Amino acid sequence: MREKNENMIGDVTVFNDAKTGVQVKDIMSSPVKTVLEHDSVEQAAKKMIANDLGSIIVTDAQGNPVGIITERDIVHRVVAENLVPRKVKAEAVMSRPVRITTPEVDIKEVAELMRDHNIRRLAVMDEGKMIGIVSSKDIVKITPALLELISEKTRITHQQLMSSRRIFTSTGYCDHCRQWSDTLMEVSGNFVCEECQVDFESK
Structure with missing residues (x-):
């Protein structure tokens, strides 16, 4: 049975009662693989394959994230439409906008943002620069350890409450x-x- 202090929305675990103590910088992937908005979908796909990625961030000439291309985007917007990948620009098929977060944000807030916007990836920005990416998979990987920690905190709090209860x-x-x-x-x-x-x- 799932503990009352957490719930699942899709594949994202949301912890209800308190912060987890784990920050974005602790689990994000870095450096970030990117393509330019004027690069072709073929270039994006090759870079995704070479780096074993399920998605890739699209940036403008200044390196700012402007969109994201996922495997689903390529299948639905290129392959299914019988388009030629090398002739299609990344900006034509990317999903936008890219939701962002910062390194010090607790992953509880990240999970809530993913749930509220029905997304699975966030770009991590620090002082105007993209330094990483965090995904729902990153959160899921550490969920068992977090649940054990939260469960232990809950037991301690309950014991303290019982010992001082009036x-x-x-x-x-x-x-x-x-x-x-x-x-x-x-x-x-x-x-x-x-x-x-x-x-x-x-x-």
Whole structure:
């Protein structure tokens, strides 16, 4: 059964309760393989094959990411249309815009962004330069270890809560001030009224 503090959207795991402590820079792929927007789809496909990539970032002349070409884009927009790959420009078939993130962002936020925009890859930008790419596969690879860490944190938090939990009872005399109260609360084995809680816990 899946823990209540995480859920799956497609193949992206989203952690609900807190940050994971893992940043984009810890799992991103770098350097990034790219093609220019005026390069041909054939050039893009060859570079994808040579580097065992399922997608490739398309940039302008200044190196800014302007789109992304995936295997699906090539199949649906080139092959299925009986177009000649070497005659088709990358900009004609790329998907846009390219969603971006930064190195210090927690992967929880990345997973949420992927889920919200139904995408699987983000370009990683730092000081105006693209330094990497992070994909849903990168997140999935480390998910088991993260789930174990989050599960352990959850157990610790639950134990701390149980050890310090205050239990309300009905009415009676306060163990601290000996006055009658309709809202006694158990604190460390003693039943105290609301007025005495702060004084009692500070001792």
